[in-house]
Amino acid sequence: MKKAMLKNGLILALFALICTALVAVVNHLTADQIKQQETQELGRILQQIIPTNLHDNVIAQHCIRITAPAALGTINSMPAYIASKNGIATAIAMETIAPDGYNGNIRIIVGIDAQGRVLGVRTLAQQETPGLGDKIEIRKSDWVNSFQGMILNAATASHWKVKKDGGDIDQFTGATITPRAYVKAVKNTLNYFNQHKTDLLNQPAHCEAI
Template sequence: MLNAMKKNGGILAIFAVASTALVALTNWVTQDTILEQQQLDLQKTLNQVIPKSMHDNQLYASCMLLPSQTTVTPNPMPAYLATKEGKPTAIAIETYAPDGYNGAIKIIVGLDMNGIITSSRVLAHNETPGLGDKIETRKTKWIFSFDNKTVTDDNQSEWAVRKDGGQFDQFTGATITPRAVVKAIKNTVVYFKENKETILNQPLNCGK
């Protein structure tokens, strides 16, 4: 009986080691492919928020980590600098809306050097399907309502959903989600305009 248990235990150990080795080998073989796909997906999104006509560099490779700002995000976040003939033309800043209905909403905001929004996209969220997920471009065109807008001293009150007296539509049955996104995008614009020189002097230290 004891010998049988030892034998079975040995067989299980061999299977465990073999399985671990197989997983490790699979990860090693596919890691370059996964990284390449991630870069392609990122480049596609970056080209959506910053038009190709505005840059001649590889955006995903021109990445910097911006210091944490409590008004935008509590953690350092990547930003991607667009240049044309070596001169900065725009920037795409990743940020979070911490107060979504079902948690944080990850967003990327494209801005030209005057702080005017070129476009924005939601990168990740857990909002309610059929309600809060209308922030996605595959659901509605709502996120495009920020295009070509900026924040000034005169229009601060307009940066809110209509229910709060602002210019942006809310969703029927889901005001919390768009309210959170509006606030996050506004804060990102303000952050860039107030810290432009510091941001442009950050080292490019997170691109692949």
């Protein structure tokens, strides 16, 4: 009986070892392909939120990293991508986190021109409720386009809330937590940019595209 149990245990251990090795091999073989797909997707999103007339560089190749927990919603450093034309910085795309989404973190990227105007916003990752909170996805709704053209200053600060809270931005029917968290994250990111604009736009690239 003990011999049979030992034999079965060894077989299971060997099977687990083989499966682990196969997974490692597959991951290794597909790593470059996954990296390429991620780079292509990043490039596609950057094209959507930063107009082509504002740059002549490959934006994803001018990547910097920013550590600003209070503004960007995470203790981790976040990537940002600088657009330039004729060697002069014209815009930046900053990744940020809304940590208080209905179902957890929402990863966002915000395109901002050198004057502090929002060029575009996209959702990079989210776990919000399908049919309600997931309207932050551009393929689900054009809600994220409501940020385009907005600026943040003393005169417009009160606009940066959902309408339920007295601001100008629509909330979703049956889902206020998600858009409220999203608006707050975009506002915090824009505020950080306004405070550190010169330093951000003049940083040399010092991180990989992904």
